[in-house]
Amino acid sequence: MPTWRLRDFHDDDLDRAIQIWDQDRQTDDMPPVFPVSEAMAEARTGGTAVVAVVGEDLVGMAVAQAQGERAWITLVALARMWRNRGIGSALIAEIERRLRTQGVRRIGALLVPGTTGTTALENSGYRTRDGLTFYEKVEHLGASDAGLLAELGGRMLPQGLWGALAGMEREKEAIERRIVLPLAEPVLADRYGVTPPKAVILFGPPGTGKTSFAKAVASRLAWPFVELFPSRLTEGTAGGLAASLRDTFADLAELESVLLFIDEVEEIAGVRSGQAIDPGHGVTNELLKLIPGFRDQDNRLLICATNSVRSLDPAFLRPGRFDYVIPVGPPRPEGPGGDLAALPRPGRRRHQAAPTGVSQ
Ligand SMILES: Nc1ncnc2c1ncn2[C@@H]1O[C@H](COP(=O)(O)OP(=O)(O)O)[C@@H](O)[C@H]1O
Ligand SMILES: [Mg+2]
Secondary structure, eight states, rough: OOOOEEOOGGGHHHHHOOOHHHOOOOOTTTTSSSOOOHHHHHHTTTEEEEEEEEEEEEEEEEEEEEETTTEEEEEEEOOOOGGTTSSSHHHHHHHHHHHHHTOOOEEEOOOOOOSSSHHHHHHHHHOOOOOOOOOOOOOOOOOHHHHHHHTTTTTOOOHHHHHOOOOOOOHHHHIIIIIIHHHHHHHOOOOOOOOOOOHHHHHHOOSSSSHHHHHHHHHTTTOOOOOOOOOGGOSSSSHHHHHHHHHHHHTTTTSHHHHHHHHTTHHHHHHOOOSSSOOTTTHHHHHHHHHHHHHHSSEEEEEEEEEEEEGGGGGGGTTTOEEEEEEOSSSSOOSSSSSSSSOTTTTTTTOOSOOOTOOO
């Protein structure tokens, strides 16, 4: 029987630590109070973090955050094979020892019932407090973002829109796996080499829920929702519609995070009619030019909706612009093979089969 020992967390442990944490994850309906990214950031910046190793292999980890006399255990994770062997309790005892030397006298933990840390805490003398309700308010917008968002006609949507989407299991599953999870867990996605999507096209007949999906994703990510109305781009400014679109994207770039929605994108990106004067043409080109810059920033997603992929300018489907084309709602009168189609991305890592945790 190999034996385990405890040691400090090193930066090299990150990959394995996230894998182990991921094995413990139950459902996304019950996200942890302390996101893994926060716990890992704490560990990497010299916070209280201890790992258990067997030989070179990392099999467990615990992290805590201390403020004065109070500390929170933010992560307890154990590799599946190494549960129920006292490693969890040993990790907690070591965390406690370290916290004590910093003057901590009260240690708390907020865990989803049934997750690994619960047993270890109970075995280490922690008592549950019943009759408490955990309140949380996440402030996603800085003061400067709020003004800018108002100017863009954007807003924060209420929580829970995702859960309110009825049926649509196939679409929900595809969007959850390919879009929501990689964006919601960027640290995890990065560790697995999954590139979060930056732009997707939803297509389907009117009334099938494309707008609802776009809003639900914004609600799920708690990102501000901005809808771009091609008809509201102003001709007035020098440079016309294209300049107006550029200004809008420049404003969007100032936001910390944003879901940009363009409904009936064919309006902007209609097939070039071949007429000598095509009023939409300049705007189409401008939008296509702006997408790479939009893609380069973190924490943003462009969702374009269209009734018909065929009516889109083919340039939209060329590599490097959109990550996925996702059909929404039966019947599916057209479209690439029916299921969610991934578009090629030149010069980027692309992983079709995301490993467990991101894909499941
Ligand atoms: N999955 C769904 N669950 C509940 N309501 C839905 C769902 N999909 C669509 N709806 C409702 O149907 C109507 C049309 O949906 P919408 O998202 O505007 O479709 P689209 O943008 O594809 O035209 C809206 O009132 C929306 O609330
Ligand atoms: Mg719509």
